Amino acid sequence: MPQNKNLLMIFTRNPEPGKVKKRLAAKIGDQNALKIYTFLLQRTFRVTQDLPCDKVVYYSEEIQEKDIWDNGTFQKKKQSGKDLGERMENAFRTGFAEGYTKIAIIGSDLFDLQEEDLKKAFSGLLQTDYVIGPAQDGGYYLLGMKFLNSDLFRNKTWGTDAVLQQTLQDLKNETLTLLEERNDIDTYEDMLEHPELQQIIE
16 A cells, blocks of 8 residues: 555656657657657646655556666556546546555646646645646646546547547536646647747757
């Protein structure tokens, strides 16, 4: 049983050209998209490294022992499942089976994610059974819960602007904390709000 009952799960893609940020790559090329994704990974690392909870990085392809996610701070696992919903459901199931009582999941492509957002998520789970961080594109950047609810991972059109509303509909009779809206970096238009990102590829 873990001593810390809070678990943050970070879903990442292995940083390889042609496999990350495909919508962005269509505009700026595979190598530049990889540069952006690597920058966002490093930013996510900085935001999460000191968070007072257990943390696990879930890799899309294979676990990398020597990378920015140091083994002393982050557990490392491989995603399993046919689609994003199944992979997230399996990760939550594993976390609860290991004895965690409050679990939140995030991606690794948020420019404006703050450590305070993550602290608010776990604080929210003290008061409500679920927490969601809405994304500007109609999805969510964070999902937290106290027990596995498989409905949240079924019958969703992943990668579309319908995911948030579909998920909120599933939770209409549940207690829920909503965090501040944040913006994923998925398209070139998303980058335009952040000169720091544009400088990476210039």
